[in-house]
Amino acid sequence: MKHVEGGLRERKKLQTRAALADAALRLALEKGPDHVTVEEIAEAADVSVRTFFNYFPHKEHAILARNPEHLERALERMRTAPAEESPLTTMWLIVHDVLRELESDGQLSRRGELIMSSPSLLYQLMLSSLDDERQLTAALAERMGEPAGSVRPALIVSTAGAACRVVMELHKTAPERPIRDLLDEAFQLLAQGIDTAFGPDHQKKGTS
Amino acid sequence: MKHVEGGLRERKKLQTRAALADAALRLALEKGPDHVTVEEIAEAADVSVRTFFNYFPHKEHAILARNPEHLERALERMRTAPAEESPLTTMWLIVHDVLRELESDGQLSRRGELIMSSPSLLYQLMLSSLDDERQLTAALAERMGEPAGSVRPALIVSTAGAACRVVMELHKTAPERPIRDLLDEAFQLLAQGIDTAFGPDHQKKGTS
DNA sequence: GACAAACTTGCACTCACTGCAAACAATTAA
DNA sequence: TTAATTGTTTGCAGTGAGTGCAAGTTTGTC
Secondary structure (H helix, E strand, O other): OOOEEEEEEEEHHHHHHHHHHHHHHOOOOOHHHHHOHHHHHHHHHHHHHHHHHHOOOOOHHHHHOOOOHHHHHHHHHHHHHHOOOOHHHHHHHHHHHHHHHHHHOOOOHHHHHHHHHHHHHHHHHHHHHHHHHHHHHHHHHHHHHHOOOHHHHHHHHHHHHHHHHHHHHHHHHHHOOOHHHHHHHHHHHHHOOOOOOOOOOOOOOOOO | OOOOOOOHHHHHHHHHHHHHHHHHHHHHHHHOHHHHHHHHHHHHOOOOOOHHHHHHHHHHHHHHHOHHHHHHHHHHHHOOOOOOHHHHHOOOOHHHHHHHHHHHOOHHHHHHOOOOOOHHHHHHHHHHHHHHHHHHHHHHHHHHHOOOOHHHHHHHHHHHHHHHHHHHHHHOOOOOOOHHHHHHHHHHHHHOOOOOOOOHHHHOOOOO
């Protein structure tokens, strides 16, 4: 039956996957993500085009090469967080975790710019993060003991995501301010209220 | 030179556009958005495929047929809001505006479901709302007298967007609770703080 | 009616992506 | 070692999106 992880097959698959992802990222950086063809990527990784599609469903997937481990770790953290840790705090820790890893890769800013510059990459990122958000929301709702359809857990997860996106974009246009600063300010605002003067009732039925 | 808006040409263009958008929506509802081909849409609207692409850059654009008027009105409202109206309140009013219009169209839920069910539609929607958000953010920053790179205006706009998405999804899975209820709860949370117990400093440097 | 500008169309092309079946390589059992 | 099994790669054929170009056709102007 199943082997001890270390089969030749397993290793080869990982290798091929890595080769494809690397080639995809490199070429995307060189020529711009919209001017790379799958054919080039496959060629650079020395496999057929058809094989490319055995590994990645879309070109963009290969460029992003999203690490499923990140989501796994995030979910784990969400589930095992100490009871006295507030929900947004957990989200904050998760984000910082990912950030740390990306930075150690040295790929953060290059990939970040790439993403922000290409609609189709943004597409992939947002779609896959939608899915992540759903799972995180489920985990958080459970942890908070809230029913499945309640607003707060979903809102916490999705606004945290929004905050990350805002921060990425701000950092891109004004790199002098460190990402962590921006991130902390954003989360602080989320936590304490983004607009304490909010009061739609005062102008009930705003007419056209 | 330029005419009084009412030229035959103008009218015909509007007609063709509407015919394409209608056909696209109808067919997408009938057969599922991913099983409609541009060819079918063009045929139903009685134009060539090539002409379809003169009107819409993507299939999804035709199905969404986003009304640029919405953004225009939103921007207008943002710029002309009374000084004493708080930022999030303005966003709230804008959202309710759009909601009202979509509902009167009778297309809200049908289109909404369609969107949530198809990745490629979601893609288009999110991309175009990204752009909307940028413009709204700029307008809001100006109104608030904040510098271009500041966090709060961007966060207000993008979390409001996130709230709308959360609400749409919740409403889809649990339609018994009216949209406006959900929306109000979400905005209230955004306004007053989503997690007042947030305190990352207490667990500084959470190690793995 | 003649002329220019705008719009439509067909055609040829590139590229993403899929299903299928044959070739091939790794694993396991004999 | 060999033979059977299973998983992976590949070529091929095909669908469909989307683009550029060079006619044609319509509409608006003089």
